[in-house]
Amino acid sequence: MTRNPVPHLPRMPRRTVLGGAAALAAGFALAGCSDGGDGDADAPRERKKGQKITLTFWSWVPGIDKPVDLWNRKNPDVQVKVEKVSAVNGEQYAKMHAAIKAGNPPDLGQIEFPIIPSFLLDNGLLDLAPLGAARHKGKFFGWQWQQSVFGKGIYAIPQASGPMGLFVRQDLFDKWGLKAPGTWDEYEAAAKVIRKKGAWIETFAPTNGNRFSGLAWQAGAKWYASHGDTWLVHIDDEPTRRVADYWESLVKQKLVKTIPDRQNAWYKDLQTGDITAWVGASWGDALLVGNAPGTKGKWRAAPLPQWKAGGQVFANWGGSTTAVFAKASYPKDALDFAVWLNTDPASIALLIDGGYGFPSAKKGYATDALDVDKPFFGGQSYSKVFADASAHVDTSWRWGPGVDTLYQRLGDAFTDALADGSSFRSALAKVQRQTLSDLQGKGLKVESGG
Amino acid sequence: MSRDTLSRTAPDTARRPDTPGRRRRVSRTEARNARAAAGFVLPFLALFGLCFVAPIVYAVQQSLHRTERTGPLGLGGREHEAFAGLTNYAHALADDRFLAGFGRVLLFGAVQIPLMIALATALALLLESASARGVPFFRSAFFLPYGVPGVIASILWGFLYVPGISPLVKIADAVGWDVDFLSRGTVLWSIANIVTWQFTGYNMLVLIAQLKSVPGELYEAARIDGASAWQVARHVKLPLIRPALVLTTVFSIIGTLQLFAEPMVLRPLASSIDSGFTPNLHAYSEAFVGNNPHVAAAEAVLLALVACVLSFGFLRLVGGRAKERRR
Numbered sequence: 001m002t003r004n005p006v007p008h009l010p011r012m013p014r015r016t017v018l019g020g021a022a023a024l025a026a027g028f029a030l031a032g033c034s035d036g037g038d039g040d041a042d043a044p045r046e047r048k049k050g051q052k053i054t055l056t057f058w059s060w061v062p063g064i065d066k067p068v069d070l071w072n073r074k075n076p077d078v079q080v081k082v083e084k085v086s087a088v089n090g091e092q093y094a095k096m097h098a099a100i101k102a103g104n105p106p107d108l109g110q111i112e113f114p115i116i117p118s119f120l121l122d123n124g125l126l127d128l129a130p131l132g133a134a135r136h137k138g139k140f141f142g143w144q145w146q147q148s149v150f151g152k153g154i155y156a157i158p159q160a161s162g163p164m165g166l167f168v169r170q171d172l173f174d175k176w177g178l179k180a181p182g183t184w185d186e187y188e189a190a191a192k193v194i195r196k197k198g199a200w201i202e203t204f205a206p207t208n209g210n211r212f213s214g215l216a217w218q219a220g221a222k223w224y225a226s227h228g229d230t231w232l233v234h235i236d237d238e239p240t241r242r243v244a245d246y247w248e249s250l251v252k253q254k255l256v257k258t259i260p261d262r263q264n265a266w267y268k269d270l271q272t273g274d275i276t277a278w279v280g281a282s283w284g285d286a287l288l289v290g291n292a293p294g295t296k297g298k299w300r301a302a303p304l305p306q307w308k309a310g311g312q313v314f315a316n317w318g319g320s321t322t323a324v325f326a327k328a329s330y331p332k333d334a335l336d337f338a339v340w341l342n343t344d345p346a347s348i349a350l351l352i353d354g355g356y357g358f359p360s361a362k363k364g365y366a367t368d369a370l371d372v373d374k375p376f377f378g379g380q381s382y383s384k385v386f387a388d389a390s391a392h393v394d395t396s397w398r399w400g401p402g403v404d405t406l407y408q409r410l411g412d413a414f415t416d417a418l419a420d421g422s423s424f425r426s427a428l429a430k431v432q433r434q435t436l437s438d439l440q441g442k443g444l445k446v447e448s449g450g
Numbered sequence: 451m452s453r454d455t456l457s458r459t460a461p462d463t464a465r466r467p468d469t470p471g472r473r474r475r476v477s478r479t480e481a482r483n484a485r486a487a488a489g490f491v492l493p494f495l496a497l498f499g500l501c502f503v504a505p506i507v508y509a510v511q512q513s514l515h516r517t518e519r520t521g522p523l524g525l526g527g528r529e530h531e532a533f534a535g536l537t538n539y540a541h542a543l544a545d546d547r548f549l550a551g552f553g554r555v556l557l558f559g560a561v562q563i564p565l566m567i568a569l570a571t572a573l574a575l576l577l578e579s580a581s582a583r584g585v586p587f588f589r590s591a592f593f594l595p596y597g598v599p600g601v602i603a604s605i606l607w608g609f610l611y612v613p614g615i616s617p618l619v620k621i622a623d624a625v626g627w628d629v630d631f632l633s634r635g636t637v638l639w640s641i642a643n644i645v646t647w648q649f650t651g652y653n654m655l656v657l658i659a660q661l662k663s664v665p666g667e668l669y670e671a672a673r674i675d676g677a678s679a680w681q682v683a684r685h686v687k688l689p690l691i692r693p694a695l696v697l698t699t700v701f702s703i704i705g706t707l708q709l710f711a712e713p714m715v716l717r718p719l720a721s722s723i724d725s726g727f728t729p730n731l732h733a734y735s736e737a738f739v740g741n742n743p744h745v746a747a748a749e750a751v752l753l754a755l756v757a758c759v760l761s762f763g764f765l766r767l768v769g770g771r772a773k774e775r776r777r
Contacts, residue, residue, distance in 0.1 A: 094738035101743075118741060121519065123529060150523070206721045226523055259613075260721055268614040405740040412547065412724040419634040419722065441541060441742065443519040443529075 047078070047330050054079045055334055056106035058096065060087035061159075061320075063354020064110075067347040071337060078333045080108075090404055093118070096325075100124040105325040107334045112320040113147040114213075114403040116155055119323070121401050121442060126324040127153040131335050139343050143395035144360045148321055155323060157338040160357030162281035162318030163389035164214050167288060169276040170300040170378065172199070180302035184246060187305045191255040194276055201277050203257040203266060204247050206414035209407030211261075211279065211317055215247075216240040217397045218315035219307060224400030225449055231400055233435050234449030235410075236428035242307075244424035251418065258418055267291040279304065281317040282358040282370075282386035289373045297375060301382035303389060314389035315397075319357065358386055402438050409434050506754075512747035513538050538748035547726030548749060552756065554638060555728050559706040562642040567699055569646070570653035574691075575683050577654075578661045589658070592651040600648065604715035607644045612719050632720035641712045649705070653698040660694035661687060696768050700761050707757045710734065729753045 047053055057068065057080050065082050072079050083106065085092040093115055099105040100122050111119060119125050133154045137145050140158050148156035168180050173190075176197055181187035191201040205211070216223070219239035225232040250256045257275065259265050269275035270292040278284065288299055304314055322338040324331055341347050345364035352359070352369055359365055370383035413427035432448065439446040516534035542548055573592055577585050595603065611631035613619045622629045631640045664687065672682045710730040717723040717731075725739070726732035729749060737746035 090739055093741075097738075097741050121529070122741070207718075229523055231523060258721060260718055263612075263718055264609070265612045265614045265719070272614075274614075402740065408725045408735060408739055412726070415721050415724050438740065441745070443517055444523070 045330055047333055050077065052077050052079070053330050053333065054081055055108060055328070055330065055337065056081050056083055057108040057110075057322075057337075058083050058085045058092065058106045059110035060085050060092055061110060061351070061354065061356045063350065063356070066350040066354060067341055067344075070346060070350065071340060075337075078330075078337065080337055085110075093404065096124070097122060100325070100327075103327070105327055107325060107328040107330070108338060109323050109325060110159070110320055111156060111323045112318065113144075113158075113161075113316075114210075114399045116148055116321065116323070117150070117399055117401040118404060120150060120155060121444075124326055125155045126326045126328055126331055126334075127155060128157070128324060128331075128335055129154045131332055133157070133335060133339075136339050136343070139339075139362060140360045141362060141390065143393055143397075144319065146395065147319075147399065148323070156321035157323075157335070157342055158319070158321050158360035159342045160319055160351075160360055161316050161390065161393075162283050162357055163386045163393060164218070164279065164281045164304045164315050164317050165284075165385050165389055166302045166304055167278045167280050167284055167299055168302055169273060169295065169298050171298040172273060172276050180300065181305045182303070183309050183311075184305045184307055188246075188250065188255065190277075191250060192253075195255050199273060200257050200269070200275050201255065202275060202279065203259050203261055203269075204251055205261040205266075206258060206418050207411035208261055209410035212243070212410055212414075213407075214281070214315045214317035215243045215279070217394060218304060218313055219243045220313070220394065222396065222398070222449070223406075224398045226400075227447075230445040230447050231439060232447055232449035233400065233432065233439065235406070235432040235435055236425070237450050240428060241425055244428055248417075248424040262287065271295065282383070282390075283318060283355075285373060285377070285382065286355050289376045297378045299377050300380050301377060301385045303385055312392045313394060314392045316390075316393050319360070321360075358383075358390060400439075401444065402435070402442065405438050406431070406435055409438075509747045509750055512744055513751050516744050534744065538745050539752065541745055542749045542752060545726070545732075547724065548729060548732045551726045551729045551732050555706055555709055558638055558642060558709065559703060561639075562645060563699060563702045563706060565642075566646045566650050566702065567653060567695065570650045570657055570698065571688075571691075571695065573650065573654045574657035574661060575687060578658060578687075579679060579683070581679075589655070593655050594651065595648045596652040598648065600711035601715055603644055603648050604712045607640070607647075608716055608719050611640055611716070632716070632722060634722040637716070637720050637722045641709070641716065644712050645706075645709070649702070653702070656698050657691055657694050660691040664690050692768075696765065700764060703760050703764060704757050707753060707760070729756075 055078065059082060068080050068082050085095055092110070096105060096109055096111075096119070100119075105124065111125075116125070129152060136157070141161070144158040144161050147158065148154060166180060170180075172194075173180065176193055178190050178193055179186075181190045187201070194201045213223070216239060219242055221234075221237050221239040221243070223233065223235055223237070223240070225234070247256070251258060257269070259269075261278075266275065270278075270288065271294055273295070278288075280287070285301070288295070306313060322341055324334040324338060328334045341351075342359075343361045343364060348359055348361060348364045349369070352365060352372070355372060358370065367383050367387045368381055370386075371377075371381055374380065374382075409431045410427075413431050414424065416422070417424055417427040436446055436448060514534060514536075515531045516537065517529050518532045519529045576582060577589055577592075582588075598606070610616050610618050613630065613632075616631070619629060619631070630636060668686055668690075669682060672686050677685070708730050709728040713723050713727045713731050714734070717727070725735040730753065733746045733749040733753065736742045736749060
């Protein structure tokens with residue numbers, strides 16, 4: 001193991017990425033960690049001219065301190081203090097929820113798109129609409145902006161996303177006379193050829209509810225909707241069932257592995273060529289570069305396979321926002337910082353260097369600036385692939401409350417299904433039932449959608 | 451200490467009820483003693499209350515409440531805590547996965563605890579036998595794993611379990627033996643192996659401590675009576691270290707019910723470990739993934755109750771047997 005590179009965090013370290021050691025039950029993080037500069041003020045205040053304030057910002061994004069330093073140099077009166085939080089196993093959110101419960105959250109925090117509704121249940125996030133946040137809408141990709149809009153409220157400023165794509169080992173595909181599959185049918189055919197050669201195309205990681213939701217998203221699923229004051233939940237809708245059937249069939253034909261992804265065994269398989277492709281997302285480039293350096297030059301990025309030949313339907317996996325917490329002392333300044341951080345070209349350049357994902361901002365950078373390691377992908381302008389995908393992400397997808405739990409439920413259900421050979425459809429039905437009961441347990445009105 | 455003083459003075463005053471002066475003096479001493487005792491006990495009580503009683507009271511209180519949300523879709527409205535009676539407990543007990551976790555740790559305990567205690571006893575007896583060589587070295591070597599934190603131990607063993615990296619799997623493959631330490635059927639026993647590796651040495655040390663306190667004359671007497679080494683171990687040593695065996699078993703029962711770090715660390719490596727693999731992991735997931743502190747509190751209280759019942763049940767079982775034997 002020592003010869004393996006330490007698994008680098010991906011550009012946008014997802015909370016599912018586990019280095020191991022950090023799994024130490026840090027969920028027990030103490031709540032009272034931030035004194036939030038001007039801490040005691042519960043009521044939002046307007047900063048007086050010339051008054052010096054300090055805002056605290058909880059984030060885990062690598063290199064986030066660089067743009068923050070730049071901001072601090074430019075804005076001596078509004079200093080931002082970054083406090084790094086662990087992004088392993090959702091610890092950062094446990095810490096934020098605990099801080100909200102304890103009444104002393106930071107001013108700003110890094111929150112992923114799917115998790116925003118969970119914080120709204122806590123009344124944890126400040127509605128930025130009264131501060132005039134809507135005027136910034138045009139600076140961002142529409143669908144990403146919409147991820148933090150609930151009702152009339154705007155609850156976060158989008159930072160980055162993870163448009164999905166397919167990474168392939170071009171050298172092996174060439175050797176075996178394969179092309180990067182354009183459709184899911186071709187993907188299955190490729191899987192069969194690769195299996196005959198003794199390797200595998202992929203793994204279906206049963207515990208990765210995150211990616212599964214992205215695949216369902218691409219297929220046209222609508223898991224959450226609302227009707228009046230009632231949530232409509234439909235985890236086992238037709239598109240999701242199609243995705244589940246597809247992967248169940250691959251698993252049953254033994255065309256894919258079922259090991260967890262982004263773990264040591266998987267990294268090893270990438271290094272040895274035992275696994276030859278990965279349905280990933282834009283931030284996956286850093287993950288491959290960091291964990292399979294020996295395969296340099298052999299990878300290419302390709303568009304996500306389509307359900308219909310010639311289709312242009314894509315989805316998103318990952319992505320996060322800068323949110324202002326409800327108790328922020330100086331909300332206006334916090335909002336100004338959040339917008340600057342995610343739109344200012346100098347800030348974006350620094351964030352890209354740090355490897356934070358695919359910008360949510362429309363302008364302020366060139367797509368090829370995102371090609372952080374072209375030689376690894378044989379000189380391909382691979383970010384173009386993801387930029388195209390980003391432009392065609394199905395924008396009607398919405399997240400609902402309790403997505404953390406949903407991921408876990410999906411993981412548990414698929415794990416059970418793999419163990420006892422039951423159908424993935426029945427797993428979805430189980431998750432649907434559980435999710436309804438989970439949300440009722442949270443005191444919400446909820447109905448089965450569809 | 452104060453009880454000693456009191457019990458000594460009490461009959462004294464009773465004997466001379468007719469001397470009020472003396473009684474006054476004694477009660478003054480009593481009061482002073484009580485004050486001194488209180489002074490000594492207070493720091494302990496304060497910490498005990500703060501770190502032990504208060505969290506329990508808070509957990510019980512949380513377990514009896516629920517969060518109620520108003521406002522459209524529960525977003526942006528007010529939330530408040532309302533009394534929920536036992537609904538959180540009902541919710542926990544209706545959760546198959548939570549109950550399955552209990553079943554799993556009970557199975558784990560039924561197999562792993564006897565195995566570990568037997569191993570610890572055997573090692574202790576071996577190291578304390580007359581013919582043992584290199585005792586200090588082996589004692590430290592066996593005890594060493596206990597010094598490795600559970601999380602680190604799980605990571606270390608994780609590397610030995612993961613296919614593609616583990617030398618053990620490679621060796622097994624080479625001899626044509628297809629093993630998967632992390633499959634649904636084996637992962638519990640892979641965890642049992644980690645726990646055994648970690649705690650056998652510790653339990654062994656507790657047993658050795660008790661063995662050391664056995665007076666040497668007993669062994670001498672046994673030897674003079676013609677007992678073999680085996681008979682000394684079986685009929686002299688084992689009965690005498692019984693209290694230590696009971697103690698280590700109770701600790702192991704509690705530890706088993708609280709199994710957490712090992713499955714938590716191995717979980718990302720093994721698809722077969724679900725979010726409710728052990729009751730503790732389930733409560734953790736409820737609290738920190740689902741943000742349901744109330745249900746988690748109820749599960750924690752249930753877990754504590756089960757630990758109490760099993761520990762005291764075991765003590766009663768062995769206590770009852772000891773009494774029978776004495777009779």
